[in-house]
């Protein structure tokens with residue numbers, strides 16, 4: 001069975017029990033979360049979010065990339081969110097390579113160049129959270145009153161710890 005076949009079977013079970021069809025378009029909590037793609041990181045679960053509660057933007061490393069910012073702009077300016085949590089996590093795969101490593105791997109495996117792509121790996125977890133919080137706070141297209149905070153989710157304990165970001 002392929003992974004897609006597997007999850008389609010799970011979806012049939014989900015749909016059979018589904019009762020959230022009346023959830024609102026605008027999130028109940030004025031919250032947008034930026035988190036990593038890591039399979040252990042499930043913001044809906046560790047933040048207690050159900051359908052209709054909040055926005056979750058995900059990418060590799062939970063980095064404040066141009067496309068993450070695009071989603072946060074839509075979330076705040078179109079769909080009314082007013083608080084943003086940047087949530088990185090322990091044991092993130094983004095610390096396991098450098099840009100040079102992944103560019104060399106991609107060139108070897110595909111023959112194509114990724115030299116103009118910053119994959120945004122990092123070595124210091126707290127510093128990467130601080131960088132991304134500052135990038136979001138500095139974006140002039142976001143609401144002035146947007147509250148942006150930084151967090152680290154511990155994949156071993158399920159705990160969420162704040163990373164203070166001055167300014």
Ligand SMILES: [Zn+2]
Nearest residue numbers: 036038092093
């Ligand atoms: Zn990660």
